[in-house]
Amino acid sequence: MRKPVLSRGEDKVITPGLPHQNNIQQVGYKLLSMLSFKGRKAEEVSRVLVSACLWNDSVESKSKGYNVSPQTVRNYVEEQGTEVIEKLLESMRRISMEILKGVKEVDISIDWTTKTWYGKPVEGLGSSAKGNSWNYATATTKYQNMVLLLAFVPQVNGMSKDEIVKLLMEQIVGMGLKVGLVTLDAGFYTVEVLKFISQFKFVIGVPVGDVKIYEEFDGEYTTNSKRHKKEEQVKFRLLVYGKEIVKKRKKTVVYFARATNLDLPKREVLKLYNKVRSPIETSYRNIKAFLPFTSSTKFIFRELIFVLAMIFYSLYTVFKNVMTREEFRLLLILCFLDDLSDLKDFIFNLEKTLINTIDLFLWR
Template sequence: MVIPNLPHQNNVQRIGYKLLSMLDFKGKKAEDVGKTLISACLWNSSIENKSSAYNVSPQTVRNYVEEQGIEVVEKLLEQMRKISLETLKGVKEIDISIDWTTKTWYGKQVKGLGTSEKGNSWNHATATTKYGGKILLLAFITQVNGMTKEDIVKALVEQVVAMGLKIRLITLDAGFYTVGVLNFISQFKYIIGVPVGDVKVYEEFDGEYTTNSKRKRREEQVKFRLLVYSKEKVRRKRREVVYFARATNLDLKKGDVLKLYNKVRGPIETSYRDIKAFLPFTSSTKFVFRTLIFVLAMAFYSFYTIFKSVMGREEFRRLLILLFPEDLLNLENSLFNLVETLINTIDLFLRR
């Protein structure tokens, strides 16, 4: 039987203190609101359901978040960036991947999201980098009405640069393929997915290409190196050739560019999957509420990256559940006693 090494007791305790300090709401029910949010994340459960465990109404939780959530979001993002910078250990030049993930719900429609015409989804965009086997969150933004794809990319890049990091390479998927984005990222080395239907090149190709956007004048179009490659896929028991395209300004062999794109961009999908594992559910459709719970899930994910080398995501979640039982009135004693008991029990087991 293999038992993973436990993180040092003091480090685990620090997570507990950090989580509550970042959920620093003000008011009589502030502590109960923080407990509800933490519990919902750990159990990947409904905030409305978890609120009953702490004798606070769902509406009270919503009121606290809607009134004070912006400040809490900033604290969470600051901690997320701090964890990433500490992990990078002085690294100054990085490759980043930019992408967004969509969270859909069914129910009351909301205006002003900028993520779907029907108003039933949110787009959260992030910039990540992979270092030492860990996928680190660097920047975050929620899309709202009027925000273009170029606005999203610029905002994320500006956040990364503000951390004192130099961007060596940017990768983006085909959802960001616009003339505005291409113009902006051309100052960096980049690889971006291209919808084959836009370029209409259905053959193996490696050469210069110029955009043909109807919304731009000829002098505003962008020239780039276009790479088109094919793959065989089976659809309805029939084999057919499917074409994929990438735009880049890298002077590398075609195969090397494609491998580099997959290497840099691939991990961002894993990060979204892990973030959503900590994402609670809620009936609230308020912008600040939806933003806060996603950022809180990112904070849990960032803490998980600290211990990724010694335990899996679910082991990390179970350990935190032990640290945060439903009765958190005496958090300090609870943290020390529970962790000490857990470590001592495993230590005795290993001595047998």
């Protein structure tokens, strides 16, 4: 068996019996090559960032194990981050396109996620939290039980919702893909977004408070935005439906609304919306599972670690059908054995994974 040499010094030993060792080893090499920093400490900086993702730990904490100061890591990212991010995003798109090989048309879901910062507000952040959170928008598609990342946009001050949607769609079209259906969260419900997405088949969430229809409804509706003239408003098919929930031991009907241009029965439209949209929430949870922490408040630093977490998620999707996310993480850690300073935690997690696997076999 070929021995991995992911770091300087002695050859590393791979624990026998774990599946897909050669493939996971290849992922290890690929990760380091994707982080294209230049300079004397470039390799150490890359390893610190990869290590922080694998352990879901802080960048500052992991830098201690690689003979590099946290400030050096910050300097590299702040000086070279933009170029590295572009290369990481290109790698992310390439992974998705390799899986989608031969696919010409995709149904996509657009949404954003927020990471809150509880310290000093940071200028340049396009969020409702006035500089205390980072917003990232993504476009995904589901293919053969995999949720693939296709496009990414960080939200900065002054960026409107329709600009975000346009940038995401441009990235997808630039990949040579045709958009079959686009679904969006209610947070994107604006006249400008509706005008833009009307050229596609679409379903978008609508805040019920905006339409003020609290009953089952399926009919034509026109926006009533006060910021737009009458001739600038948008007409669309509005679907309103109720869902019964139990609140304080009392049954209450809560209403939800969707805007669409699909000429399908109401039930089919709602089912299609949920089918296309629901996987994006799972993708965000998996991305955040690889997202490291940092005390840096620099926008470029926060953007880079989120993009790096997306890369980990994209690589994990390749192995999703044969191993769990935590098994993928642990096998990658084995490739970076110089990352085992926290040996107790590693052994504990590995033991827990093996016990769970044994339990599954016993129950079969």
